Amino acid sequence: MPRALITGITGQDGLYLSELLLAKGYDVYGLIRGQNNPKLDLVRETVPGVKLLTGDLTDMSSLIRALNVARPDEVYNLGAISFVAYSWENAMLTTDVTGKGVLNILEAVRLYSGDDPTKVRYYQASSSEMFGKVQEVPQRESTLLWPRSPYGVAKVFGHYMTINYRESYGMHASSGILFNHESPRRGFEFVTRKVSQAVARISLGMQDGITMGNLDAKRDWGFAGDYVEAMWLMLQQDTPDDYVISTGVTHSIRDLLEVAFERVGITDWERLITQDPRFMRPAEVELLIGDSAKAKSVLGWEPKVGFTELVQMMVDNDLELQREQKDK
Ligand code: NDP
Ligand code: GDR
Numbered sequence: 006m007p008r009a010l011i012t013g014i015t016g017q018d019g020l021y022l023s024e025l026l027l028a029k030g031y032d033v034y035g036l037i038r039g040q041n042n043p044k045l046d047l048v049r050e051t052v053p054g055v056k057l058l059t060g061d062l063t064d065m066s067s068l069i070r071a072l073n074v075a076r077p078d079e080v081y082n083l084g085a086i087s088f089v090a091y092s093w094e095n096a097m098l099t100t101d102v103t104g105k106g107v108l109n110i111l112e113a114v115r116l117y118s119g120d121d122p123t124k125v126r127y128y129q130a131s132s133s134e135m136f137g138k139v140q141e142v143p144q145r146e147s148t149l150l151w152p153r154s155p156y157g158v159a160k161v162f163g164h165y166m167t168i169n170y171r172e173s174y175g176m177h178a179s180s181g182i183l184f185n186h187e188s189p190r191r192g193f194e195f196v197t198r199k200v201s202q203a204v205a206r207i208s209l210g211m212q213d214g215i216t217m218g219n220l221d222a223k224r225d226w227g228f229a230g231d232y233v234e235a236m237w238l239m240l241q242q243d244t245p246d247d248y249v250i251s252t253g254v255t256h257s258i259r260d261l262l263e264v265a266f267e268r269v270g271i272t273d274w275e276r277l278i279t280q281d282p283r284f285m286r287p288a289e290v291e292l293l294i295g296d297s298a299k300a301k302s303v304l305g306w307e308p309k310v311g312f313t314e315l316v317q318m319m320v321d322n323d324l325e326l327q328r329e330q331k332d333k
Pocket of ligand 1: 012083102131133182184
């Protein structure tokens with residue numbers, strides 16, 4: 006039975022990846038931080054088969070301990086401070102967790118692996134935020150990185166550290182440059198979930214409107230359930246490498262609002278939107294659109310869920326949740 010250790014187990018991707026690995030017969034361990042993590046029950050209910058170990062990416066001794074207990078064949082480093090807007094206000098913490106945390110876990114894996122650098126296969130959750138200011142369209146593995154936030158800079162550090170551990174020590178370390186991926190499990194701070202929840206509440210008469218930031222930014226949005234499969238596929242290859250994972254289609258925040266409101270039969274949605282500088286960013290990533298041709302040819306990976314289906318799935322899910330809330 007293969008063994009896996011996942012950091013970021015309480016997050017959107019941690020849950021989907023756990024389900025995927027459990028279904029494949031893995032013995033799955035998840036790193037959970039804090040002495041009383043509020044998402045502990047969610048993890049226990051959603052993926053009861055996962056064995057939880059306490060630890061934090063900023064504490065290398067906890068990572069070494071977790072590795073010694075889990076004895077993993079594969080490590081998926083999904084843990085991060087992942088909300089871009091938050092990273093300006095907490096730049097040093099973001100650097101410690103999202104950046105230096107990668108070095109901590111790579112070093113812990115290297116020490117744990119002893120004489121055999123490929124004993125553990127390592128996945129790093131890199132991000133399209135590393136592309137930042139547009140240098141090339143669409144963005145691919147070779148595109149120049151120009152991050153535009155403390156989060157993006159921290160991810161670039163983690164990305165190059167992963168490449169360096171592969172090249173310096175011969176580790177089987179791969180990096181997935183994943184474009185935005187969403188689902189009904191997405192955190193409420195991210196724009197897709199903020200919109201799907203608000204649209205559901207508006208249609209049920211529980212909310213009057215939505216306060217938004219920049220409506221012109223464009224993102225390449227895919228479904229998280231599809232994207233965790235790409236993570237797994239990367240670690241099944243003989244040779245570690247870096248891959249862009251994306252749909253190749255981009256949409257603006259306006260498109261997102263249009264499709265979400267359409268799902269509940271509201272066409273004159275613009276009257277329900279106000280914009281507030283509070284939700285604008287000091288520097289914006291204007292356009293993301295990825296070219297995942299390499300993932301298609303090497304991994305045989307392709308996204309299955311498109312933008313409209315994704316947004317409808319999220320709105321439908323929030324309608325159900327909000328109806329339950331309303332009936333309470
Ligand atoms: P989430 O924000 O949903 O989850 C982040 C996870 O990181 C949580 O489980 C959180 O745990 C954990 N975490 C936070 N701080 C620490 C720490 N100090 N030590 C250990 N774990 C910590 O993110 P997603 O699931 O959406 O994303 C997974 C990864 O992929 C992240 O690294 C993200 O940056 C990256 N990524 C995501 C994309 C997306 O569109 N979703 C696109 C590209 C990359 P806790 O519950 O304790 O806070
Ligand atoms: P992003 O996701 O920054 O791309 O990072 P987010 O959903 O937060 O923002 C997407 C775009 O929407 C614009 N926007 C708003 N965003 C939020 N959150 N709230 C608003 O009210 C709002 N109004 C407009 C933003 O300006 C931005 O342009 C996500 C995270 O999952 C990262 O961890 C990951 O690395 C990248 O995706 C790829």
